[in-house]
Amino acid sequence: MTTDEGIKYDRSLLGVEHPIGTFDVTKKMIVGFARSTGETDTKFIGTPDGTGEVVAPSTICNIFVNGVTRPDINLEFGDLSFFAGQSIECKSEIKPGDTLSATTRLEEVYAKTGRSGKMVFAVWQTTFSNQNDEIVALVNESFVRRNRSK
Amino acid sequence: MLLDLHTHSIASDDSRASVEQYVRWVGVLRKKGHCIDGFVLTEHRQFNHDVDYSTLSEANEILILKGSELDTDCGHFLVYGVTKEITEQIDFSNVNMHAEDLVEICDQMGAIAIPAHPGRSGIGFAEYLAGGRKGFDTIEIVEGLNGSNRPGEGEKAQDLIKSKGYKSIGGSDAHIVSAIGTCMTRFTEDVKDESDLVNKLREGLFRPVRLEESKEQ
Numbered sequence: 001m002t003t004d005e006g007i008k009y010d011r012s013l014l015g016v017e018h019p020i021g022t023f024d025v026t027k028k029m030i031v032g033f034a035r036s037t038g039e040t041d042t043k044f045i046g047t048p049d050g051t052g053e054v055v056a057p058s059t060i061c062n063i064f065v066n067g068v069t070r071p072d073i074n075l076e077f078g079d080l081s082f083f084a085g086q087s088i089e090c091k092s093e094i095k096p097g098d099t100l101s102a103t104t105r106l107e108e109v110y111a112k113t114g115r116s117g118k119m120v121f122a123v124w125q126t127t128f129s130n131q132n133d134e135i136v137a138l139v140n141e142s143f144v145r146r147n148r149s150k
Numbered sequence: 151m152l153l154d155l156h157t158h159s160i161a162s163d164d165s166r167a168s169v170e171q172y173v174r175w176v177g178v179l180r181k182k183g184h185c186i187d188g189f190v191l192t193e194h195r196q197f198n199h200d201v202d203y204s205t206l207s208e209a210n211e212i213l214i215l216k217g218s219e220l221d222t223d224c225g226h227f228l229v230y231g232v233t234k235e236i237t238e239q240i241d242f243s244n245v246n247m248h249a250e251d252l253v254e255i256c257d258q259m260g261a262i263a264i265p266a267h268p269g270r271s272g273i274g275f276a277e278y279l280a281g282g283r284k285g286f287d288t289i290e291i292v293e294g295l296n297g298s299n300r301p302g303e304g305e306k307a308q309d310l311i312k313s314k315g316y317k318s319i320g321g322s323d324a325h326i327v328s329a330i331g332t333c334m335t336r337f338t339e340d341v342k343d344e345s346d347l348v349n350k351l352r353e354g355l356f357r358p359v360r361l362e363e364s365k366e367q
Contacts, residue, residue, distance in 0.1 A: 005244065006244075110243065112163070113273055114273065115271060115272055115273060142163075
């Protein structure tokens with residue numbers, strides 16, 4: 001639906017998977033993340049005595065993608081960059097003891113015009129799979145570049 | 151007949167509302183006594199020929215039409231009556247599209263292009279005309295009432311309408327569910343489909359209204 005015609009960036013990165021690491025999921029990590037988001041369901045935070053099984057809230061992949069270094073697309077536009085949004089598509093449960101591996105790829109680069117003028121969006125999709133090669137989550141993130149307001 | 155001529159669903163990258171959610175909210179508005187007969191989905195920089203809302207439309211007695219909102223070198227334009235011939239001729243995703251070419255192609259191919267939210271800074275038609283942009287002799291209509299305008303932008307649109315003698319349509323520019331219907335266009339005759347919408351706009355028998363003016367008597 002969109003085109004990147006007229007936008008100067010490194011097109012060789014489009015659709016190419018880049019490994020970004022592995023992440024060991026622990027019960028402590030799950031419970032800590034769940035509590036930090038105000039979660040009260042024992043399914044995620046466990047029982048008060050610390051016993052019982054837990055599963056990860058579907059948004060836990062957010063802590064893994066935070067700080068990930070992606071290849072520079074060498075976009076020749078704008079001088080102001082910021083995060084423009086994230087969505088997480090949950091595919092399967094994430095449990096303590098899982099080892100997740102993640103790859104990220106540049107999905108799309110497109111332009112639009114808004115109240116602040118032209119903006120260029122770069123959309124990255126990060127795929128998380130568990131030790132059984134089962135995809136557990138897809139994280140889509142947008143980053144926008146525009147010119148500073150005069 | 152009251153139609154919201156400017157809405158965005160999740161097909162647009164900046165909307166969080168599904169078409170089904172809009173339909174449900176229209177039901178809520180109707181229960182509150184408002185009249186709203188339908189809406190036009192004007193997704194940003196795209197047109198999907200394949201998507202079909204006829205079942206949803208018939209099941210809920212709501213007219214759901216498709217248009218588009220395009221970025222041009224003269225601000226944003228609403229386009230109604232989009233055909234395959236038009237999408238083959240125009241790259242809808244081109245944010246630098248020449249606005250006069252768009253208007254001309256639409257005029258020639260049975261569609262109509264109307265400046266959206268003309269009073270906005272950067273993406274409003276008025277600013278470009280004030281900057282010396284010439285042409286656009288065939289434009290007779292602008293979106294005078296936009297539900298997502300900031301203070302001052304509606305007034306600027308009204309100044310343009312008065313100075314140029316344009317007719318005015320209304321649309322909510324909804325990106326969230328509860329915004330649909332906040333501004334609409336009242337047609338004196340029923341609109342049947344996208345092609346008929348273009349005809350009714352060309353005939354000029356309409357006026358913009360706010361939701362408060364849509365209460366059934």
